[in-house]
Amino acid sequence: MTTLLSLRDVWVEYGDKVVLERVDLDIEQGSFVSVVGPSGAGKSTFLRLVLGQEGPTRGQILLDGIPLTAECHPDRGVVFQRYSVFPHLTAVQNVAFGLECDQSLLLGKLFGRAKRDALARATEMLAAVGLEHNLDVYPAQMSGGMQQRLAIAQALIKHPRVLLLDEPFGALDPGIRNDMHTLVTRLWREHGLTIIMVTHDIKEAFKLGTRVLAFDKRRIDPHAPNRFGATAVYDVPVTKKTQAEAIAADLAGGAAA
Ligand SMILES: Nc1ncnc2c1ncn2[C@@H]1O[C@H](COP(=O)(O)OP(=O)(O)O)[C@@H](O)[C@H]1O
Ligand SMILES: [Mg+2]
Incomplete structure (x- = not known):
């Protein structure tokens, strides 16, 4: 396995608001990483970091062992939930x-x-x-x-070597979403892509991913909600079994919808 992307003690702060803290991750080339977590946990911020649209406040992001530069780069493509086309x-x-x-x-x-x-x-x-x-x-x-x-x-x-998907199917009907799952899985295989996909749907995360990351805060200061940031609190490899369960749940959900 080759490491494509590494995040080393990455922090993102806006003023005195800490959004991400101590993010340490290695992402393998060819993996399909699903990212879940509550709204505001810094998932989109994480994608912007990988895209090089934004730099970390602290820490380092490496692509092939080389620090990412914050410029438009063909190595990374991105799809948002909406509005990414002209x-x-x-x-x-x-x-x-x-x-x-x-x-x-x-x-x-x-x-x-x-x-x-x-x-x-x-x-x-x-x-x-x-x-x-x-x-x-x-x-x-x-x-x-x-x-x-x-x-x-x-x-x-x-x-691009990395395709970043930010809740790409959130606005779609279940049947259409299923077609998109098939498409993305095929493109991932055929193009040898590394994919990082943010999703609200935990079934989708396990169905498509080879690994699921959950971003959330490890600690909360009730008097100062901005004091602590989120990080990858769960990092779970997807097995054949968990994937099969997710697909079964997805099918059941699709039939009910
Ligand atoms: N440019 C910015 N300036 C200030 N706060 C920001 C900025 N971008 C994001 N945030 C804040 O960072 C937090 C994480 O946002 P985001 O990454 O969009 O979360 P998620 O995608 O997980 O819902 C939110 O509280 C958001 O308001
Ligand atoms: Mg978001």
């Missing part, structure tokens, strides 16, 4: 935009051959997520599930 761009433009953004730093906007290549790659990626018949459709014309497929295509176009 409403004024069609599906294929949304996906190609990732590449355009990347290269525009050097070249300005893509044109000619580079643009055709970008559109061809975007089309291929849309086919991989099952949107091959929706290339010229705008997000507003898509269902929630289709928008999330689009967001995943957009995140994967740069072939």
Whole structure:
């Protein structure tokens, strides 16, 4: 097993509010890490750290043993619950935009051959997520599930090694969510991805993950709620048995819904 990401005594503080404290984790390449925990436990903050959108107040984050730099990076793609696609761009433009953004730093906007290549790659990626018949459709014309497929295509176009999912299926109906589980599991395998997925749904966490982390506060000061931060209080490997139980519970829940 190779360690892809390491967090070493990571803290995040906003003013005198401690959000995360003493986070120490190694994340293996190719693993699928589910992150659960109460609202406000710093799960999204944790993803922003890994994305390099934000630096820790203290501690260190290493990717392949090298400290993360806080800049736009093709190593990491991200999908949020909503709003990660641009409403004024069609599906294929949304996906190609990732590449355009990347290269525009050097070249300005893509044109000619580079643009055709970008559109061809975007089309291929849309086919991989099952949107091959929706290339010229705008997000507003898509269902929630289709928008999330689009967001995943957009995140994967740069072939990131780490895919970060922040409650990506929370707003979807159970049947659609199940289709998305199948899709994400397939993409994870086919692209050799490492995935970190925040979810509210513990069944989903165990069904998809190879490991489940629970973020919460270890200690609480009743007089000063901001004094202590959350950390990974549980770190559970998913076994075949726990996964099978989660899938069974998910099926039962889906049937009842
Ligand atoms: N930029 C910020 N400035 C101040 N507080 C913040 C900022 N970002 C997040 N927080 C606070 O950090 C805590 C954790 O937020 P978040 O990571 O979004 O939690 P979760 O995703 O687990 O619900 C919340 O109390 C939130 O208000
Ligand atoms: Mg969040």
